[in-house]
């Protein structure tokens with residue numbers, strides 16, 4: 001906890017400075033609402049915001065879960081077949097150079113204003129970091145460890161299950177943490193570009209009403225949702241890899 | 255197993271010959287050592303015997319059965335301990351049983367029955383990073399033993415240890431060997447270790463590596479307490495040294 005103290009203090013100082021700048025009239029309220037105003041807006045609109053946030057979170061989770069599943073599938077296939085790796089990997093890289101804002105309206109055209117195009121967009125942005133992380137992990141496996149398992153009579157499937165998959169977990173979780181952050185941003189962008197509900201839709205509405213305090217309120221909320229999701233990933237990581245978070249190493253049991 | 259026989263094995267990498275016509279025999283209950291300089295092809299020979307590497311020529315026979323290029327017959331402890339960081343010690347040690355299809359609970363039970371014997375009591379639930387070097391080595395040995403109680407290849411099993419730990423583990427190993435009767439072929443480039451532990455010593459020398467001589471250590475096992483300080487011990491070392499200098 002002590003390691004997080006500087007960050008907490010820094011954020012607090014920033015908020016106080018911002019508040020002082022607003023109250024003193026240094027920055028006009030119609031350009032930048034004070035933090036207190038923003039939190040007020042957040043509080044006043046809490047029921048509506050919660051409703052929209054739930055929609056966004058749901059989309060993000062669906063997209064993330066499917067994105068991870070697809071990413072895993074791709075990674076396993078590309079690891080198993082070198083030809084596939086050579087053929088597909090460049091396409092994957094290429095796919096990531098297409099700007100999200102360009103595909104989102106197309107997806108709306110093809111799939112309508114409901115949840116489907118949003119989930120598809122999130123899958124598109126989340127499977128990539130997962131695939132790359134896993135592939136990296138699979139490929140970094142110790143060759144001697146593969147030899148050891150082969151000498152014990154293990155075939156490809158068992159080598160995958162007992163060695164490659166667990167060895168790739170650290171890289172997988174790095175990818176997953178990025179994907180989790182992308183998933184919320186992806187959801188908001190696709191709602192922004194067409195939809196009936198979600199924080200992105202709320203954003204477009206308060207923007208056209210020039211309600212800047214509400215605008216900032218929803219930005220805060222989106223950050224909070226992203227952070228919560230990333231924290232959940234970290235928690236999962238600690239659960240799955242307790243051996244990476246040992247307190248005293250090299251303790252002698254005798 | 256009765257005998258493990260390596261016949262006329264040759265290996266080359268990218269046209270460079272590393273092993274030439276190497277033949278080695280291991281009989282039941284023997285502790286035989288392969289002694290040679292670094293880069294001489296010792297590990298390569300073990301990779302062939304374990305079936306991980308297909309030799310250019312020659313055969314590996316286990317009780318007359320040809321197992322050349324077929325892994326899964328012989329226990330092999332590689333040069334590194336290779337304990338998997340994401341498995342507890344008991345699950346690391348039980349791995350060969352799991353790979354053989356033994357159920358997890360049964361595998362753990364079989365493994366834990368031997369923890370005391372291998373000086374690992376109380377480490378079952380720890381992670382590899384929490385063990386000392388000597389304990390990791392013993393855990394790797396136990397894993398090797400659980401794969402096959404018959405014949406084992408040990409690639410420099412004790413080389414990573416400091417001298418004190420090493421001589422303690424030597425005494426322990428000879429002691430355990432008296433009870434478990436594992437036939438062992440092991441690699442070392444430590445002459446003292448070779449003479450102290452082995453029934454026979456093969457010298458692997460030259461480029462490409464060949465077996466240039468075989469030395470039988472007549473000293474009965476268990477060795478007497480001060481064998482490593484006796485004139486006979488020195489005699490064996492001298493013989494090895496001469497052989498290594500003029501093969």
Ligand SMILES: Nc1ncnc2c1ncn2[C@@H]1O[C@H](COP(=O)(O)OP(=O)(O)OP(=O)(O)O)[C@@H](O)[C@H]1O
Nearest residue numbers: 267268272290291292293294295296297298299443
């Ligand atoms: N897969 C490989 N591809 C190419 N060359 C190899 C390969 N494996 C080993 N070699 C070469 O074969 C030679 C013998 O290597 P090996 O590992 O068998 O030696 P060693 O006797 O075990 O040495 P050390 O005592 O240092 O472990 C070395 O020159 C090494 O570079």
Ligand SMILES: [Mg+2]
Nearest residue numbers: 296297333409
């Ligand atoms: Mg070697």
